Amino acid sequence: MKNNYTPEIRFPGFTEDWNQRRLPELMEFSNGINAPKESYGKGRKMISVMDVLADEPIIYENIRNSVEVNDTTESKNKVENGDLVFVRSSEIPDEVGWAKAYRQEKYALYSGFSIRGKKKSKFDAKFIELSLNYSNRKQIESKAGGSTRFNVSQSILSSIVILEPSIEEQIEIGNFFEKLEENIALHKQEITTLKQTKQGFLQKMFPKEGESVPEVRFPGFTGDWEERKLLNNIEKVLDFRGKSPTKFGMKWGKSGYLVLSALNVKNGYIDKQVEAKYGNQALFERWMGKERLEKGDVVFTTEAPLGNVAQVPDDNGYILNQRAVAFKTSIEKTDNNFLAQLLRSPLFQTKLKTNASGGTAKGIGMKEFAKMSATIPVSVDEQTKIGNFFKQLDETIALHQRELDALKETKKAFLQKMFV
Incomplete structure (x- = not known):
């Protein structure tokens, strides 16, 4: 039976209540790269807002933009397997704060129009992405500031509270939706x-x-x-x-x-x-x-x-x-x-x-x-x-x-x- 701490449908073997967690317990936030215009179009792949908002998962080779920066800047702005990237600013309230998990072994960089959530504790990135974009979406939208343009900040993301199950249940849920989305992407490509x-x-x-x-x-x-x-x-x-x-x-x-x-x-x-x-x-x-x-x-x-x-x-x-x-x-x-x-x-x-x-x-x-x-x-x-x-x-x-x-x-x- 569903209550405030358990979903209506669960995989067999999972019965424990989900626990409240604040996002800063899971990840550290930082803003992305703002480089001179001559730095773009070459170098390391750089995740942009378009990559985050796209239906398909972020694949390193398919990332739309790239940027060439010095070693220090590159080291500070790595997006690695298990990190999340958020849309920082948009004219559309439905887009601001939208999250996308990065699940590639090859690290990427990220643009200044986004915020990186650097993983610091154990969680399934796909599960957290889905939780933020759907069950906790209203929480983010209600806090996004702006009139003609909507924005989220590191402090806003730090105030978000989610419910999460055990890491084993997170992985089951994340894998289930990943396969479903792969099927959706296949049909889209066929069309x-x-x-x-x-x-x-x-x-x-x-x-x-x-x-x-x-x-x-x-x-x-x-x-x-x-x-x-x-x-x-x-x-x-x-x-x-x-x-x-x-x-x-x-x-x-x-x-x-x-x-x-x-x-x-x-x-x-x-x-x-x-x-x-x-x-x-x-x-x-x-x-x-x-x-x-x-x-x-x-x-x-x-x-x-x-x-x-x-x-x-x-x-x-x-x-x-x-x-x-x-x-x-x-x-x-x-x-x-x-x-x-x-x-x-x-x-x-x-x-x-x-x-x-x-x-x-x-x-x-x-x-x-x-x-x-x-x-x-x-x-x-x-x-x-x-x-x-x-x-x-x-x-x-x-x-x-x-x-x-x-x-x-x-x-x-x-x-x-x-x-x-």
């Missing part, structure tokens, strides 16, 4: 590789500027592609921008018909987790009317972010909301899978940004979009081949993304139950 592969195919399977054929084609297809106005190849555009379902007095729910805004439309898939809002049957009927979104329809974001493209994944009912439009095609004109990839091709994305207007959050209206053209295969069969090829790639990427999301949720759940 990155797949996206890079897809980007390479997009560059080769769609014509470049001024050309009428792509570099790579499926066997059996020859002849030039044609320059066409995009909207001439689209049967219908669903556009509800400038309006809002909330004008109907609707209250968002947690289930029902997913309301698609630009935030839900990722490149290649509809994200049902981010900013998910739902409407009921009455709103769906009143808002969408006869203009139903159907499986395969292409959804395109017109601003913030501009140019994301995904396809409606099923016929379960979606409400089209702000900053996004949907394109319906007919097989006689254009294959919808092909259209989705065409809108994401490098050349079209470049043209899109050129025709967009606005400041930092650029957008495009349908009048401007109607002027845009693209080079398209004359044969719908070739479009279908290309569309299906990329759709399979998208489905593979989406599968890995769902697995990654599930692993992240698993980690989050265990962090809540395995720490006090």
Whole structure:
């Protein structure tokens, strides 16, 4: 049973209460290196804020920066196996005081924008990192000073109190989460590789500027592609921008018909987790009317972010909301899978940004979009081949993304139950 001194879930064989410890009992704090600008980019690897905030563990060879300093400075600023590095200052309160364990045999240095916790007693560095970043996170944030920029100091870190079990239980917990994070990192790398592969195919399977054929084609297809106005190849555009379902007095729910805004439309898939809002049957009927979104329809974001493209994944009912439009095609004109990839091709994305207007959050209206053209295969069969090829790639990427999301949720759940 969980109490104030034991977590809800424990490894077998551990029953003792966890004990309160102040961080200065575990480590000594010091600020990092501030060297002349000509000293950077060479010498020993130097841990920066970016390394601490990155999802992956700090690996010496992957550390982003380096610095060359004299032997005395280097000796005073070593980050060794078992030490922790903290973010000293940030404009974002969620980042300030964030900790990362260093578990490499080769020592590194650390920058002046960070604080080192030099290990002085026995503890598992991964366990302490997780404890500080999750179960004790509010304790750090509440003490971080600043208005536009937030800061932690050595004295603030010295005031933090944590609960820790025996070193044996710390190691079990630390190793458990390290393996889980390695699995997460593996999935992230697989997704990155797949996206890079897809980007390479997009560059080769769609014509470049001024050309009428792509570099790579499926066997059996020859002849030039044609320059066409995009909207001439689209049967219908669903556009509800400038309006809002909330004008109907609707209250968002947690289930029902997913309301698609630009935030839900990722490149290649509809994200049902981010900013998910739902409407009921009455709103769906009143808002969408006869203009139903159907499986395969292409959804395109017109601003913030501009140019994301995904396809409606099923016929379960979606409400089209702000900053996004949907394109319906007919097989006689254009294959919808092909259209989705065409809108994401490098050349079209470049043209899109050129025709967009606005400041930092650029957008495009349908009048401007109607002027845009693209080079398209004359044969719908070739479009279908290309569309299906990329759709399979998208489905593979989406599968890995769902697995990654599930692993992240698993980690989050265990962090809540395995720490006090």
